[in-house]
Amino acid sequence: MWDYTEKVKDHFLHPRNVGVIENYDGIGEVGSLACGDALKLTFKLDETGKISDARFQTFGCASAIASSSALTEMIKGLSLEEASRITNEDIAKYLGGLPREKMHCSVMGKDALHKAISNYRGEPEKHAEGQIVCECFGVTDLEIKQAVIENHLTTVEEVTNYTKAGGGCGNCHEKIQEIIDGVSRTPTLTPIKPVRMTNLQKIRLIEETLEREIKPALKKDGGDIELVDIAADTVFVKLKGTCASCSASQVTLKHYVESKLREFVKSDLVVEEVKS
Amino acid sequence: MTPIYLDNNATTQVAEEVLEGMLPYFNDFYGNPSSMHTFGGMVGTQLEKARQSVAGLIGANPDEIVFTACGTESDNTAIWSAINSSPSKKHILTTRVEHPAVKNLCEHLSKNGYRVSYVPVDRKGELDMKFLTDHLSEDTALVSIMWANNETGVIFPIEEIAETLKKRDIVFHTDAVQAVGKIPIDLRKTPVDMLSLSGHKIHAPKGIGALFIRKGTKFSPFLIGGHQEKGRRGGTENTASIVGLGIACDLARDHLKEMNTTVKRLRDHLENELLRQIPNAIVNGKNANRLPNTLSMNFEYIEGESILLMLNEFNICASSGSACTSGSLEPSHVLRAMGVPFTAAHGSIRFSLSTRTTEKEIDFVIEKMPTIIEDLRKLSPFWNPSQHPSSLHLW
Numbered sequence: 001m002w003d004y005t006e007k008v009k010d011h012f013l014h015p016r017n018v019g020v021i022e023n024y025d026g027i028g029e030v031g032s033l034a035c036g037d038a039l040k041l042t043f044k045l046d047e048t049g050k051i052s053d054a055r056f057q058t059f060g061c062a063s064a065i066a067s068s069s070a071l072t073e074m075i076k077g078l079s080l081e082e083a084s085r086i087t088n089e090d091i092a093k094y095l096g097g098l099p100r101e102k103m104h105c106s107v108m109g110k111d112a113l114h115k116a117i118s119n120y121r122g123e124p125e126k127h128a129e130g131q132i133v134c135e136c137f138g139v140t141d142l143e144i145k146q147a148v149i150e151n152h153l154t155t156v157e158e159v160t161n162y163t164k165a166g167g168g169c170g171n172c173h174e175k176i177q178e179i180i181d182g183v184s185r186t187p188t189l190t191p192i193k194p195v196r197m198t199n200l201q202k203i204r205l206i207e208e209t210l211e212r213e214i215k216p217a218l219k220k221d222g223g224d225i226e227l228v229d230i231a232a233d234t235v236f237v238k239l240k241g242t243c244a245s246c247s248a249s250q251v252t253l254k255h256y257v258e259s260k261l262r263e264f265v266k267s268d269l270v271v272e273e274v275k276s
Numbered sequence: 277m278t279p280i281y282l283d284n285n286a287t288t289q290v291a292e293e294v295l296e297g298m299l300p301y302f303n304d305f306y307g308n309p310s311s312m313h314t315f316g317g318m319v320g321t322q323l324e325k326a327r328q329s330v331a332g333l334i335g336a337n338p339d340e341i342v343f344t345a346c347g348t349e350s351d352n353t354a355i356w357s358a359i360n361s362s363p364s365k366k367h368i369l370t371t372r373v374e375h376p377a378v379k380n381l382c383e384h385l386s387k388n389g390y391r392v393s394y395v396p397v398d399r400k401g402e403l404d405m406k407f408l409t410d411h412l413s414e415d416t417a418l419v420s421i422m423w424a425n426n427e428t429g430v431i432f433p434i435e436e437i438a439e440t441l442k443k444r445d446i447v448f449h450t451d452a453v454q455a456v457g458k459i460p461i462d463l464r465k466t467p468v469d470m471l472s473l474s475g476h477k478i479h480a481p482k483g484i485g486a487l488f489i490r491k492g493t494k495f496s497p498f499l500i501g502g503h504q505e506k507g508r509r510g511g512t513e514n515t516a517s518i519v520g521l522g523i524a525c526d527l528a529r530d531h532l533k534e535m536n537t538t539v540k541r542l543r544d545h546l547e548n549e550l551l552r553q554i555p556n557a558i559v560n561g562k563n564a565n566r567l568p569n570t571l572s573m574n575f576e577y578i579e580g581e582s583i584l585l586m587l588n589e590f591n592i593c594a595s596s597g598s599a600c601t602s603g604s605l606e607p608s609h610v611l612r613a614m615g616v617p618f619t620a621a622h623g624s625i626r627f628s629l630s631t632r633t634t635e636k637e638i639d640f641v642i643e644k645m646p647t648i649i650e651d652l653r654k655l656s657p658f659w660n661p662s663q664h665p666s667s668l669h670l671w
Binding site: 007009012013014015018029033034036037038039040057058059060061064065136167168 | 549577578579581582585586588589606607618619621622654655656658
């Protein structure tokens with residue numbers, strides 16, 4: 001029996017925005033015939049840079065078709081910046097939930113959207129980086145790791161539900177378990193990026209990220225970090241312990257602290273060191 | 277609204293005669309057939325009558341029939357019995373297209389010291405008979421091959437295989453769950469050693485099956501317990517269901533001709549019309565000897581679960597060997613073994629008819645299917661008939 005919500009059935013039986021936009025601004029294609037599902041997404045921007053039209057074609061089961069239809073509805077009217085923040089969970093939520101074993105359908109929607117945005121921006125197509133773990137469906141270790149982190153997956157079965165990895169011959173189950181174990185050993189904060197943040201929210205999030213993501217890593221090497229001030233999008237910090245005298249501290253700041261803050265708080269934050 | 281039920285290879289409706297015959301055994305004649313008193317003993321008499329009916333359908337002797345709980349139990353009993361009866365032999369031969377009841381047990385045994393050979397099938401769905409004979413050896417404890425495939429309906433040459441194995445004195449079990457009641461089976465002429473059948477595929481209830489064990493075949497029980505079934509299967513008999521299975525077997529015997537004339541004509545009509553009206557489609561096992569009630573088709577560039585869900589909207593019940601319906605992510609092992617082209621492998625659908633299927637129902641399906649397929653193809657990024665000439669004609 002199908003454990004589909006009324007909304008999934010509605011979007012499957014009456015799919016919105018089917019087709020391909022002729023003069024599209026961005027196109028994203030994921031999946032294949034051999035894999036059993038595939039999605040082609042095109043969008044058009046208006047003069048203000050917002051998505052004015054989005055269309056899809058999908059080969060796959062009912063939930064794949066419904067997820068694609070939902071996605072096109074969700075992104076209309078959004079800027080690319082806003083659209084790029086849509087996660088597979090958002091797609092599933094929009095549909096009132098998807099059966100666990102069908103979550104990969106919503107992941108396919110998110111992937112196609114990101115590809116289409118990259119295509120519009122002229123960014124090189126992100127090839128599946130890393131090493132292939134699941135040969136049946138061509139899923140890499142990095143893709144599995146990302147799915148595990150983003151969706152808090154804890155079992156091989158869940159990874160299969162979200163990425164398809166391990167759904168064929170099953171030879172890679174051990175490797176998938178190793179990836180899950182690796183992730184669970186390094187506790188991480190979920191990247192939360194609210195669309196609009198108040199200054200207070202931003203400051204709190206910066207503090208939280210420093211405490212939970214950055215300090216523990218620096219302390220491992222005998223260093224520490226102190227938040228001095230925040231002015232607009234510039235974060236002033238003071239390095240302590242071994243970090244203060246370390247000649248590589250600039251590298252530490254630029255490459256580590258800044259990237260972490262950008263990942264978890266805001267993508268345009270700049271970090272500056274304050275010398276005492 | 278009663279559904280248009282075209283999923284009879286999955287299960288069937290209990291026949292009115294069967295239900296009526298069973299009811300007294302729940303509260304009027306509830307005695308235990310093993311009891312000494314007349315009240316229980318008379319139930320035992322009815323079980324023997326049912327045993328005769330089951331034996332009659334397949335050309336066996338009544339004492340060669342053991343009642344079980346299902347087809348899976350019959351299969352498991354037969355396989356364990358064969359390997360336990362010849363503990364020194366460590367080889368099993370089966371096919372790539374067996375039902376999970378046999379397939380998964382063989383896979384389990386292959387991890388526990390047994391060598392298992394899987395006979396491949398060709399594009400038509402037919403067995404590679406040379407592979408079969410080439411892989412038999414002195415070490416072969418058992419050959420287990422289904423009589424007819426549940427997904428495609430392809431019938432395997434069980435008579436021929438049984439003769440070959442008899443000459444070589446190798447134990448032969450056949451899972452005939454899909455074949456019984458659909459094609460004539462006469463075990464007086466076909467020397468198989470063990471045969472599994474299931475009640476709910478022939479209008480008896482779920483939870484009852486039987487295993488034929490030819491007289492003289494070495495046997496060790498699967499369920500060890502009381503002396504029921506002459507010690508071949510412990511456990512108090514499922515009396516009402518056994519009575520029901522007996523009636524169902526009598527009915528199946530009466531309906532065998534109808535199955536191979538009326539039902540077959542309806543199936544052929546459905547098949548021909550769907551092929552005529554829908555491009556880029558194939559019938560699995562089209563050129564093989566097939567069960568008269570089964571139609572397995574694959575459609576290019578669309579996915580089977582979507583087809584099923586669309587049919588469901590019209591209250592039409594069918595099934596699919598596609599990945600998304602089975603909980604796995606790959607198409608069924610049967611279609612993969614046949615090498616169905618990847619463009620069509622995910623778009624499978626199975627209609628299985630019964631003697632209860634009407635022409636009106638088939639016409640309704642013929643009316644709805646072309647639109648369903650067309651609508652789904654309109655959604656598919658791969659569907660463009662002008663750019664994608666079907667590769668299926670080459671197949």
